[in-house]
Amino acid sequence: MLLVAKGHLKVDEVRRGIEYLESETYAKASYYEKWASSICSALLEHQLLSNAELGVELGADDSEAKPRFAVGDVVRVRESGHACRWRRPHLRTPGFVHGVCGTVERSLGSFANPEQLAFGGQAWTKCPLYLVRFDAKSIQDFDAGEVGEDQVTVEIYQSWLENADLQELEQQRKKRRETAKASDGHPDCKRAKTDQSDHGHNHDHVHEERSVVEQRAVDEELPCPAIARALVAAVQKKGIVGADELRQSIERLDEGDRNRGAAGRKVVARAWVDQQFKVRLMADANSACAELGLNAVNPTAPTQLVVFEQTPKVHHLIVCTLCSCYPLPLLGLSPDWYKSREYRSRAVREPRKVLKEFGTELPQEVQVVVHDSTADCRYMILPQRPRGTEDWSEEKLQEIITRDSMIGVTVLPEAV
Numbered sequence: 001m002l003l004v005a006k007g008h009l010k011v012d013e014v015r016r017g018i019e020y021l022e023s024e025t026y027a028k029a030s031y032y033e034k035w036a037s038s039i040c041s042a043l044l045e046h047q048l049l050s051n052a053e054l055g056v057e058l059g060a061d062d063s064e065a066k067p068r069f070a071v072g073d074v075v076r077v078r079e080s081g082h083a084c085r086w087r088r089p090h091l092r093t094p095g096f097v098h099g100v101c102g103t104v105e106r107s108l109g110s111f112a113n114p115e116q117l118a119f120g121g122q123a124w125t126k127c128p129l130y131l132v133r134f135d136a137k138s139i140q141d142f143d144a145g146e147v148g149e150d151q152v153t154v155e156i157y158q159s160w161l162e163n164a165d166l167q168e169l170e171q172q173r174k175k176r177r178e179t180a181k182a183s184d185g186h187p188d189c190k191r192a193k194t195d196q197s198d199h200g201h202n203h204d205h206v207h208e209e210r211s212v213v214e215q216r217a218v219d220e221e222l223p224c225p226a227i228a229r230a231l232v233a234a235v236q237k238k239g240i241v242g243a244d245e246l247r248q249s250i251e252r253l254d255e256g257d258r259n260r261g262a263a264g265r266k267v268v269a270r271a272w273v274d275q276q277f278k279v280r281l282m283a284d285a286n287s288a289c290a291e292l293g294l295n296a297v298n299p300t301a302p303t304q305l306v307v308f309e310q311t312p313k314v315h316h317l318i319v320c321t322l323c324s325c326y327p328l329p330l331l332g333l334s335p336d337w338y339k340s341r342e343y344r345s346r347a348v349r350e351p352r353k354v355l356k357e358f359g360t361e362l363p364q365e366v367q368v369v370v371h372d373s374t375a376d377c378r379y380m381i382l383p384q385r386p387r388g389t390e391d392w393s394e395e396k397l398q399e400i401i402t403r404d405s406m407i408g409v410t411v412l413p414e415a416v
Contacts, residue, residue, distance in 0.1 A: 009039070102154075108131055305380060318408050331406060382406075
């Protein structure tokens with residue numbers, strides 16, 4: 001919120017960054033870890049943070065700048081080598097050599113790390129680059145019956161290499177020969193295939209896409225929570241967001257959460273007791289809220305509030321399938337279940353089942369209308385006023401209004 005308020009980025013940039021996360025990272029990362037990852041990418045793109053500044057907070061050092069291998073050394077390409085799980089990886093090491101042993105052919109010098117240059121246009125280290133020689137049969141598919149000692153060389157940055165030895169290299173060669181013999185000349189079928197061409201033989205196994213192999217290379221790397229901590233440390237150290245600003249913002253959010261939905265309850269109660277206010281609320285909710293001294297605009301975007309009224313014949317339900325758009329100023333922080341993938345995916349496909357899980361069972365004659373909030377609007381539900389509250393004061397009415405009823409997952413019980 002602070003970064004948006006200062007004009008450093010737009011919410012839609014962060015949404016785009018979340019969409020660009022690798023599918024497995026997206027599935028495993030928590031809601032706020034996804035936002036932290038995307039914010040870091042956006043700040044790098046705008047060059048508000050550099051790779052070096054973020055790298056310091058992630059524990060990076062310059063040890064990779066010093067050459068560690070010599071010509072003739074046996075090396076292994078790492079299965080995982082970079083702390084970039086938090087963003088879509090840009091790997092300059094082909095997937096078909098991940099985990100394969102080879103021999104250093106020559107040193108090619110040191111270059112700015114391209115996997116850092118891809119994010120923010122700056123690199124904090126120069127990384128030694130080597131030409132590594134591999135047995136062709138160890139890394140590629142080839143037709144049954146092919147023979148010979150063909151080799152392949154690949155340029156590989158030092159950060160992707162680790163020490164191996166001749167014994168391991170010989171064991172790998174032996175394994176490849178045995179595998180090839182057992183499969184009529186076909187090598188290890190778990191090696192990655194970089195294209196979709198028919199390679200001239202029939203067998204009952206699956207070649208993995210390069211993207212799958214490369215994703216495996218970062219699956220066990222930097223835990224996502226670390227990127228959130230690094231983001232906070234980096235923006236504070238750079239002076240983009242001050243520690244006091246962040247603390248005060250958190251305090252305001254915490255205060256709003258303790259009074260969860262207080263502003264929304266005030267709006268609903270007024271609409272119950274004042275028919276003219278209700279008419280204005282349904283026509284222009286932002287202006288109606290302003291009459292009560294309430295700002296209905298979300299702090300991250302100039303949103304328009306839209307209010308839907310529950311009736312005996314129509315039941316309204318709010319969801320945001322894309323992320324978790326929510327009227328924060330009126331309802332406080334959104335609940336975890338509202339942000340969950342399960343709620344976001346099921347609310348539009350099987351709303352009655354979802355409502356039932358919240359204890360809300362509706363007759364078939366009641367129409368359910370689901371409202372999917374996307375970007376510029378925020379939705380709130382005006383629940384039906386319970387019977388038995390006709391003589392209650394506006395203040396007493398506020399006490400029975402719940403956040404969930406203003407989302408639409410529950411209905412208010414009749415007053416006793």
